[in-house]
Amino acid sequence: MxxxxxxxxxxxxxxxxxxxxxxxxxxxxxxxxxxxxxxxxxxxxxxxxxxxxxxxxxxxxxxxxxxxxxxxxxAGYAPRFAETPLDDPAMEAVREAMERLLRGYEPYPALVVDSTYTVVAANRGIQLLLEGVPEHLLAPAPNAMRLTLHPEGLAPRILNLPEWRADLLAQMERQIALVRSAELRSLYEEVAAYPVPAPPGGTQAVVGGGVPSLALPLRILHEGQVLSFVASIATFNTPMDITVAELAIETFLPADRATADRLHALIG
The missing domain is CATH 1.10.260.40 (lambda repressor-like DNA-binding domains)
Incomplete structure (x- = not known):
């Protein structure tokens, strides 16, 4: 005993x-x-x-x-941290802060996900990249991992998919090692089993061909041109609510001038 x-x-x-x-x-x-x-x-x-x-x-x-x-x-004590739904009136300040941040980052892509990569907010830069993705992947509560790695999602457009896929799966593995989440484990098993599409070929015009050495870039095809990004992830400092603690803001910084110019031309 x-x-x-x-x-x-x-x-x-x-x-x-x-x-x-x-x-x-x-x-x-x-x-x-x-x-x-x-x-x-x-x-x-x-x-x-x-x-x-x-x-x-x-x-x-x-x-x-x-x-x-x-x-x-x-240990026999009461829980200390609340878990307030994001649509609760008490979370209005958090929602407004996220929306301002996402708008302010435009025309560059940015989105907010929860602990299982459900997209809770996204800006026009993300919407630009998702053009042409089928509706069943964009239905309410879309999942960022499915959108990226599903063979009908962004995966066929990502020029360095094997490297980017490996990085995303490793990120999920690190998260699973820290939290006991059956939902996250199920998501990982699902997306890891997706077939890996062959890289797109026959690109006529290429934008942003340079690959920075400081971080793994996301190189994605959009309307016959290549856009190159370096991603970063931020979280709220010292959160006192589980919902807020599990939100992550992912931003995509242009990795070259050509990508930045292209986004400004498309979104302004």
């Missing part, structure tokens, strides 16, 4: 997070203003951590907000 309790208690869970972050008990203790002895007692179940100690350790271990709630519940 004791072994079962230890295997499912807050201590082993905290130890698992510490090991994932590759941090020693001493290092964590120094960061959290504690002692290695106390951290050891917490991890083995010999000491019951206070609510504040759990939150402090979670902060130094960079544990996702949803998982912090789970740690608190396992």
């Amino acid at each position: 004791t072994t079962v309790a230890l295997d499912t208690g807050v201590g082993p869970l905290l130890r698992g997070w510490r090991e994932r972050r590759r941090i020693s008990q001493l290092e964590l203790a120094l960061r959290a203003d504690s002692s290695a002895r106390h951290i050891s007692f917490v991890e083995t179940g010999r000491a019951r951590p206070s609510e504040q100690m759990i939150l402090r350790l979670a902060d130094h271990l960079d544990i996702p907000v949803r998982e912090r709630n789970a740690l608190l519940v396992v």
